[in-house]
Amino acid sequence: MENRQNFPFVPFFYFFCLLGFVFIQTEAAVKKYQFDIQVRNVRRLCHAKPIVTVNGMFPGPTIYVREGYRVLVNVTNSAQYNMSIHWHGLKQYRNGWVDGPAYITQCPIKTGNSYVYDFNVTGQRGTLWWHAHIFWLRATVYGAIVIMPKQGTPFPFPRPEREENILLGEWWNKDVEALVKQGNKLGLPPNMSDAHTINGKPGPLFPCSDKHTFAMEVEQGKSYLLRIINAALNDELFFAIAGHNLTVVEVDAVYTKPFTTQAILIAPGQTTNVLVQASQVPSRYFMAARPFMDAPLSIDNKTATAILQYKGIPNTVLPILPKLPAPNATAFALTYNAKLRSLNSPQFPANVPLKVDRHLFYTIGLGINPCPTCLNGTQLTASLNNITFVMPQIGLLQAHYFNIKGVFRTDFPDRPPTPFNYTGAPLTANLGTKLGTRLSKVAFNSTVELILQDTNLLSVESHPFHLHGYNFFVVGTGVGNFNPSKDPAKFNLVDPPERNTVGVPTGGWTAIRFRAENPGVWFMHCHLELHISWGLKTAFVVENGKGPDQSVLPPPKDLPPC
Numbered sequence: 001m002e003n004r005q006n007f008p009f010v011p012f013f014y015f016f017c018l019l020g021f022v023f024i025q026t027e028a029a030v031k032k033y034q035f036d037i038q039v040r041n042v043r044r045l046c047h048a049k050p051i052v053t054v055n056g057m058f059p060g061p062t063i064y065v066r067e068g069y070r071v072l073v074n075v076t077n078s079a080q081y082n083m084s085i086h087w088h089g090l091k092q093y094r095n096g097w098v099d100g101p102a103y104i105t106q107c108p109i110k111t112g113n114s115y116v117y118d119f120n121v122t123g124q125r126g127t128l129w130w131h132a133h134i135f136w137l138r139a140t141v142y143g144a145i146v147i148m149p150k151q152g153t154p155f156p157f158p159r160p161e162r163e164e165n166i167l168l169g170e171w172w173n174k175d176v177e178a179l180v181k182q183g184n185k186l187g188l189p190p191n192m193s194d195a196h197t198i199n200g201k202p203g204p205l206f207p208c209s210d211k212h213t214f215a216m217e218v219e220q221g222k223s224y225l226l227r228i229i230n231a232a233l234n235d236e237l238f239f240a241i242a243g244h245n246l247t248v249v250e251v252d253a254v255y256t257k258p259f260t261t262q263a264i265l266i267a268p269g270q271t272t273n274v275l276v277q278a279s280q281v282p283s284r285y286f287m288a289a290r291p292f293m294d295a296p297l298s299i300d301n302k303t304a305t306a307i308l309q310y311k312g313i314p315n316t317v318l319p320i321l322p323k324l325p326a327p328n329a330t331a332f333a334l335t336y337n338a339k340l341r342s343l344n345s346p347q348f349p350a351n352v353p354l355k356v357d358r359h360l361f362y363t364i365g366l367g368i369n370p371c372p373t374c375l376n377g378t379q380l381t382a383s384l385n386n387i388t389f390v391m392p393q394i395g396l397l398q399a400h401y402f403n404i405k406g407v408f409r410t411d412f413p414d415r416p417p418t419p420f421n422y423t424g425a426p427l428t429a430n431l432g433t434k435l436g437t438r439l440s441k442v443a444f445n446s447t448v449e450l451i452l453q454d455t456n457l458l459s460v461e462s463h464p465f466h467l468h469g470y471n472f473f474v475v476g477t478g479v480g481n482f483n484p485s486k487d488p489a490k491f492n493l494v495d496p497p498e499r500n501t502v503g504v505p506t507g508g509w510t511a512i513r514f515r516a517e518n519p520g521v522w523f524m525h526c527h528l529e530l531h532i533s534w535g536l537k538t539a540f541v542v543e544n545g546k547g548p549d550q551s552v553l554p555p556p557k558d559l560p561p562c
């Protein structure tokens, strides 16, 4: 297991004398990890069941590095499932081969095989995470990535006494892959989860879970950094600690202007760093996480708990629960997200693209397609601009790099085929979608603005969208239909939040901007696993630039074949 006491690594310094000049070259430190994909029996909520793990750990090991490090993770698959791992939020400049989504940038690592993910952590520091990116296996295959700033570079906030990773998850008592198969066969959503978890444990609100509670010890008067990650499959979550405010200082490994709140909202895929002052009467306080859902859909609304425990307080003291926002607290969600601002300091500027080369408008829709073998002759589906993405048989990046024809098309439409009243009354006549592996081609280093517009085709819902290979700026958001003549004037082009995953509000829209400076094939999808399996995804093909360091690197020799 990764041990923080072994940190930091001391970089090697090489001194070269050349032509009378003295160069000091710092060779990047290298950190190596071995990830063995293994099935282990794990007991939670009265049940023991076999789950897929990394090194038998749940959650998996933390990748702990400094900005500038090279990381080598040898993933060996000893489980009877195909596997691939995504390093969520790492940009992987020119190096999509290690990004991880199965059939997008690589073929899966088959049982008995290994693949070394070899990448540099460049220009990023903060909290990210890794997870399986094939089927629903990320339900149990996930862990934190902690990137410390370069040696000698402090955090832009007071140094905490200690830090702790808080991974929020979702737990099923049954085998998740079996549930998904059953759901797909019926054309319906699979059975919902049985619990939420904090660091793999549901907490004492659940039966038979007394021993499965995560506790963090604190000392009065000290300050702590929590690195919170939402690894749940399908639920946006509120998180709070009884009696303690949270000061948000970073989201998705980008520093923010600090602000204090009683609860945070965090969507699947997102990370949030908060500072907590242990300023209360020494006691035991619950941390709690529970979903946010403001659409008329039923979800697992159960509360996971962990304990903030002041030093010296016995375990017999009953903790109190924090007051979490109501599950349908739309106003809280909108207000909370509106408080997020990039730090935008001279050291950490927000380089928002001011001029836009490509304007894209994608509608997010849930729908119903015919399915003769399904229970009802129909299956639930999802689409972007009315296209349900069909998974290819080989990696799209390979097809792009080796120019293999017939795998995908680059005619993904820049706007919906037929404009309609997106968030008006449900359009039950239009619920069918077109199927296709269709991508959008983007010129190297061009600037892209993408409006993601929720629709009420079947139902409105909040969708957390994740773009691989990039961070983007969230320049605007609103409820209802995007108004191209009025809304752009309200965009924040100064200090908008910069992130890799953004929640598009229920029945609303979000505008993001990014500069396409990372060539390759980059997946973009809703981070609700249910919607990924229904086809709520597409990818960008970002062309190579003309410069010597502006094209996709050659593939690694051990890249898994299909």
Ligand SMILES: *[C@@H]1O[C@H](CO)[C@@H](O)[C@H](O)[C@H]1NC(C)=O
Pocket (backbone or CB within 6 Å): 074, 075, 076, 114, 116
């Ligand atoms: C990866 O791990 C496997 C299993 O332990 C081992 O056989 C293989 O040599 C390792 N690969 C590298 C490049 O170290």
Ligand SMILES: *[C@@H]1O[C@H](CO)[C@@H](O)[C@H](O)[C@H]1NC(C)=O
Pocket (backbone or CB within 6 Å): 028, 070, 095, 118, 119, 120, 553
């Ligand atoms: C990582 O950085 C090293 C040292 O700068 C460089 O040699 C190597 O090519 C980089 N790897 C990738 C995948 O960019």
Ligand SMILES: *[C@@H]1O[C@H](CO)[C@@H](O)[C@H](O)[C@H]1NC(C)=O
Pocket (backbone or CB within 6 Å): 174, 178, 179, 182, 191
């Ligand atoms: C899903 O739930 C239903 C109803 O509770 C149950 O009959 C079914 O067996 C469950 N599916 C699986 C795969 O466990």
Ligand SMILES: *[C@@H]1O[C@H](CO)[C@@H](O)[C@H](O)[C@H]1NC(C)=O
Pocket (backbone or CB within 6 Å): 243, 244, 245, 260, 261, 262
């Ligand atoms: C938390 O913040 C609220 C609102 O700003 C404030 O009223 C309250 O006193 C704060 N609580 C603590 C423990 O600092």
Ligand SMILES: *[C@@H]1O[C@H](CO)[C@@H](O)[C@H](O)[C@H]1NC(C)=O
Pocket (backbone or CB within 6 Å): 298, 301, 327
């Ligand atoms: C959670 O859902 C159940 C069943 O759908 C409902 O009875 C209960 O009131 C909900 N709890 C909360 C806190 O919303």
Ligand SMILES: *[C@@H]1O[C@H](CO)[C@@H](O)[C@H](O)[C@H]1NC(C)=O
Pocket (backbone or CB within 6 Å): 326, 328
């Ligand atoms: C939220 O849910 C509560 C309890 O179910 C309900 O009373 C309230 O009207 C709902 N609020 C909104 C804004 O829908």
Ligand SMILES: *[C@@H]1O[C@H](CO)[C@@H](O)[C@H](O)[C@H]1NC(C)=O
Pocket (backbone or CB within 6 Å): 376, 378
């Ligand atoms: C079956 O299809 C009918 C008609 O499209 C629809 O009203 C109903 O909700 C569907 N039932 C299920 C379980 O999907």
Ligand SMILES: *[C@@H]1O[C@H](CO)[C@@H](O)[C@H](O)[C@H]1NC(C)=O
Pocket (backbone or CB within 6 Å): 421, 423, 424, 425
């Ligand atoms: C869109 O639908 C909403 C709700 O039905 C309605 O209030 C609004 O007027 C409609 N907008 C247009 C442009 O038709």
Ligand SMILES: *[C@@H]1O[C@H](CO)[C@@H](O)[C@H](O)[C@H]1NC(C)=O
Pocket (backbone or CB within 6 Å): 386, 417, 418, 429, 430, 431, 432, 433, 434
């Ligand atoms: C989506 O495409 C399907 C199939 O061509 C069509 O029936 C449907 O009307 C379209 N819906 C929308 C909203 O464009």
Ligand SMILES: *[C@@H]1O[C@H](CO)[C@@H](O)[C@H](O)[C@H]1NC(C)=O
Pocket (backbone or CB within 6 Å): 445, 517, 545
């Ligand atoms: C991309 O374009 C910007 C603005 O023209 C320029 O400053 C930057 O150097 C370009 N980046 C690359 C990698 O070409």
Ligand SMILES: *[C@@H]1O[C@H](CO)[C@@H](O)[C@H](O)[C@H]1NC(C)=O
Pocket (backbone or CB within 6 Å): 082, 107, 108, 110, 393, 561, 562
């Ligand atoms: C595993 O991946 C290989 C390569 O893509 C594929 O041929 C095989 O069908 C997959 N196996 C399963 C169980 O999905």
